[in-house]
Amino acid sequence: MSMFSGFQFRKISTPIHNLDPRIKFIFVIVIFAVAIMFNEFLVLVVLFFAHIPIVLVAKVQREWIRSMRGAAFLATIIFVTNLVFSYIYGGYQLAPWILENAIALTLRFVVLVESFSIFFLTTSPDHLGLALEQSHIPYEFCFAFTTAVRFVPVLAEEAQTIMDAQKARGLELEKGNFLKRIRNYIPILIPLIVSAIRRSLELAEAMESKAWGAIKKRTNLYELKVRKGDYILITLTIVMLIIAVYVRLYLSIPSLTSLISH
Amino acid sequence: MPIIETKDLTYTYQGATKPSIREVSIKIEKGEFVILTGPSGCGKTTLCRCFNGLIPHFYTGTLNGTINVANLDVTKHQIHELARHVGFVFQNPENQLFALSVEKDVAFALENLGTPRAEMQERIEWALKAVGAYELRERAPHELSGGQQQRVAIASVLAMQPNVMILDEPTSFLDPLTAKKIFEVIAELNEQLGITVILVEHRLDLTAQYADHVIIMDEGKVVLDGNPRDIFNSEEARLIGVGIPKATRLFQILKEDGINIKSVPISSAEAAKALRRILKHD
Numbered sequence: 001m002s003m004f005s006g007f008q009f010r011k012i013s014t015p016i017h018n019l020d021p022r023i024k025f026i027f028v029i030v031i032f033a034v035a036i037m038f039n040e041f042l043v044l045v046v047l048f049f050a051h052i053p054i055v056l057v058a059k060v061q062r063e064w065i066r067s068m069r070g071a072a073f074l075a076t077i078i079f080v081t082n083l084v085f086s087y088i089y090g091g092y093q094l095a096p097w098i099l100e101n102a103i104a105l106t107l108r109f110v111v112l113v114e115s116f117s118i119f120f121l122t123t124s125p126d127h128l129g130l131a132l133e134q135s136h137i138p139y140e141f142c143f144a145f146t147t148a149v150r151f152v153p154v155l156a157e158e159a160q161t162i163m164d165a166q167k168a169r170g171l172e173l174e175k176g177n178f179l180k181r182i183r184n185y186i187p188i189l190i191p192l193i194v195s196a197i198r199r200s201l202e203l204a205e206a207m208e209s210k211a212w213g214a215i216k217k218r219t220n221l222y223e224l225k226v227r228k229g230d231y232i233l234i235t236l237t238i239v240m241l242i243i244a245v246y247v248r249l250y251l252s253i254p255s256l257t258s259l260i261s262h
Numbered sequence: 263m264p265i266i267e268t269k270d271l272t273y274t275y276q277g278a279t280k281p282s283i284r285e286v287s288i289k290i291e292k293g294e295f296v297i298l299t300g301p302s303g304c305g306k307t308t309l310c311r312c313f314n315g316l317i318p319h320f321y322t323g324t325l326n327g328t329i330n331v332a333n334l335d336v337t338k339h340q341i342h343e344l345a346r347h348v349g350f351v352f353q354n355p356e357n358q359l360f361a362l363s364v365e366k367d368v369a370f371a372l373e374n375l376g377t378p379r380a381e382m383q384e385r386i387e388w389a390l391k392a393v394g395a396y397e398l399r400e401r402a403p404h405e406l407s408g409g410q411q412q413r414v415a416i417a418s419v420l421a422m423q424p425n426v427m428i429l430d431e432p433t434s435f436l437d438p439l440t441a442k443k444i445f446e447v448i449a450e451l452n453e454q455l456g457i458t459v460i461l462v463e464h465r466l467d468l469t470a471q472y473a474d475h476v477i478i479m480d481e482g483k484v485v486l487d488g489n490p491r492d493i494f495n496s497e498e499a500r501l502i503g504v505g506i507p508k509a510t511r512l513f514q515i516l517k518e519d520g521i522n523i524k525s526v527p528i529s530s531a532e533a534a535k536a537l538r539r540i541l542k543h544d
Contacts, residue, residue, distance in 0.1 A: 011400065126362045147360050153404045154356060199357055206358035208320050209350040210371035210418065214342035219376050221369035221383070 009124055016058035016122045020230045021131040024119055027237045031115040034244045040253040041104040047111045051118060060121045067117035071110055079106040096257045125149040127224070134224050147203075155196065162191050263333075265426060265458050266290040266313060271327035273308060273317055282308040284482040285327070292425070295452045295472050296460045297490070300479035301503050306462045309479070310428050313460065314348040315341040332425055345371065349419035351429040355411035358418070359403040364395065367403060368418045375422070389421040390414075392455075393447050409440035416447065426458040427451065433465065442468050470494060470507045471529035478504055491526040509533035 035047055055064045082102035090098055129146035133139060166187050167173070173184045247253070271286040283305040290296055298306050311317040318325045319341050329336045332347040352358050361367040368389055372382045390396040395413040403411060412432055419427060429448060433441035449472040452459045463469050470476075476493045478486040480502050486493045493499055494510040509527040513536075516523065521540065527533040 011402075124362070126366060129362075143360070146362055150360060150362050150403065202352065202354060202357040203360065205316060205320060206350075206352055207360070208316060208341045209314055209345060209352075211342040211345040211374040211422070214345070214374050215376045217376065218373045219379060219382065220373055221366055221379065221386075223379070 009121065010060070010063070011124060012059060014058050014122070015229055016054060016118075017124075018227075018229065019122075019233060020224055020226050021123045021127045022135065022224070023226070023230045023234050023237075024123060025131075027233055028115045028119045030237045030241050032112060034240065035108050035111045037244060037248050038253070039101070039104055039108065041100050041107070041256050042253055043247075044104050044107040044111060048107055048114065051111075051114050054118055058118065058122045060118070063121050064114075064117065067113065067121070068110070071113040075106050075110055078109050079103070082106070096260075097255060100255055100257050126222070130220070130222055130224055133220065139218065151199075155192070158195060159188065159192055162188050162195075166191075263292075264289040265292045266329075266331050266460075268312070268329045269327055271309075271312060271325070271329055273312065273323060273325045275308075275321060275323045278323070280482075282482055283312075283479075286479075286482075286484050287327075288477060288484060288487060290426075290458065290460065290475065292458055293452075293456050294458055294474045295449070296458075296475045296477060297466070297469055297473040298460055298462045298477045298479065299464060299466065299504055300485075304479040305482040306479055307430055308482075310350070310430050310460065310462060312336060313426070313428055314350050315339065315344040316350075342374070345424075346375070346422060347424055348426045348428060349422055349424035351412075351415055351419050351427065351432050353431045353434055355408060355415045355432075355435065356403070358415045359411060362402055363399070364390070364401055364403065364406075364414050365399040367414060368399075368421050370418060371422045385421045385423070386417075389417040392420060392451065393417045407440075408436050409444065412436065412444055413447065416444075416451075420451065420457075424457065426460065428460045428462075430462045431464070432461075433463070438465075438468070441465060445469050445472065448472070464505060466494070466505055466507045467509075467530070470510075471531070473528075478502060490528055494528055495526045 031047065035044065038044060055061055079102050082105050083098065086098040086101055087094060125146060129142045129149075132142040132145060163173070171184065171187055174181070175184065267289050269287050271283060272281050273283050274281040286305075286309060298309070300306055308317065311321065312325070312329055313331055313336075315336050317323065318337060325337065331344060334344060334347070336344065359367045361370060365386055368386045369382055372385060377385070386399070387396065390399055393413045393416050395410060395417055398406060398410055398414065403414065406414065412435075416427075416429075416432070427448075432448075433444050436444065445468050448459055448461065451457045452472070461469060461473075470490055473490045476486070476488065476490045477484055478493065478499060485502065486496065486498060494506045495514065499506050500511075500514075507528050509530050509532060512533055513523055513527055523536045523540065525532075525536070527536055
């Protein structure tokens with residue numbers, strides 16, 4: 001189960017957790033857009049650090065650090081690739097701007113991961129399902145979504161049990177070349193699929209018994225309400241987008257290298 | 263007027279060669295605590311599925327005979343109509359909880375029925391308190407123990423305020439102590455709220471004391487139907503292989519040895535009381 005703990009949403013109540021997921025999502029999309037619009041180091045560094053107060057308010061530091069650590073591997077690859085290619089294209093000369101450029105592009109990736117992870121760390125899947133529902137997506141799809149999330153830990157546990165059972169029968173998972181190793185997983189996948197299908201039948205039976213589809217317009221226990229915090233966030237988001245577009249179009253951003261050398 | 267009445271009910275699942283239940287004719291009165299038991303594969307679950315319309319609406323097959331539940335002909339009313347009257351708690355608690363929080367799970371049926379939000383909140387609180395799971399309301403189902411999950415599953419059915427509650431081996435995934443607590447919850451619902459309970463169960467030692475009515479099935483047929491004391495004490499019950507309460511069995515063994523206890527005990531408390539009386543006489 002430790003594999004999933006990094007992604008797991010922890011239920012706490014903070015101003016960030018209580019924001020409307022729809023607006024939080026718009027915020028994430030705008031951060032995305034801004035990060036793609038700029039490849040200047042200074043802007044991306046500001047974007048990166050701008051997330052830290054959010055993380056602190058949301059009290060998800062530990063999870064956030066874990067997700068950053070998860071991104072570190074890919075970030076390193078991006079950094080090295082950029083460095084090597086700019087070195088080659090730059091005529092085999094190691095100038096400071098090459099380094100700055102590589103760092104900037106790595107930071108862009110980190111910012112994308114960062115804002116996405118904050119979104120998922122602070123949005124309960126329940127709220128996400130609710131947001132889908134209130135965005136007029138048919139209830140069946142929303143239900144499928146929340147149920148899928150609900151059964152992730154259950155299926156993970158089941159996969160572990162099946163794996164243990166098959167290993168006890170002499171199945172060696174780590175043996176052979178790459179293709180053979182993939183094939184080793186067939187005796188685990190088949191029982192897992194069969195039991196998932198059986199489980200889905202039981203679920204359907206329980207749903208039917210609980211008046212599934214009794215009326216067309218079902219009610220909902222919770223309701224998403226746009227509150228003061230949400231208005232503040234949406235205003236901030238719009239302002240940020242306008243400033244970003246303006247700066248992109250009319251101003252030029254100095255690079256760190258040029259600032260230092262002056 | 264019985265709340266559930268079947269007459270010559272016979273049902274064959276699609277693709278099966280022989281019927282799973284045969285000529286079942288039973289009457290269950292309002293407010294009764296019924297124990298339905300019998301060897302595995304004797305048709306208990308199939309019979310229960312008929313009570314809330316899963317048969318014939320969810321499972322296809324051939325159904326003959328008549329079945330009326332809460333004055334509704336099951337064959338003519340949809341499952342969701344019957345769900346207002348008959349709640350069904352299944353064996354595996356994990357597969358009856360779909361939501362990401364306990365509260366939302368208990369709300370599920372109410373949402374389906376279009377209950378207004380204020381009333382829904384009231385009913386959720388009431389149902390969770392009734393099964394002693396109110397403090398769990400914000401937890402996620404996978405964080406709960408099996409016993410807690412089954413309590414929540416019972417609450418989620420209870421929230422619909424059904425007249426009849428069917429529980430199909432609700433404790434087979436649980437340890438004996440947790441099972442005992444679940445049975446106490448069920449007995450309370452029966453006594454205090456007057457809900458008719460149909461409990462499918464093998465653990466008769468723990469449940470016999472609550473029963474008003476026992477039905478024993480074997481090979482798709484109802485073989486014994488009536489008062490718990492008479493049934494558990496009968497020779498047939500023992501021969502079918504139903505695990506009759508050990509207190510009753512003790513009574514039979516003592517009787518063979520010439521020690522006579524006046525009334526048939528069906529729980530260990532009753533047996534202990536009777537034995538103490540006899541020992542004092544000696």
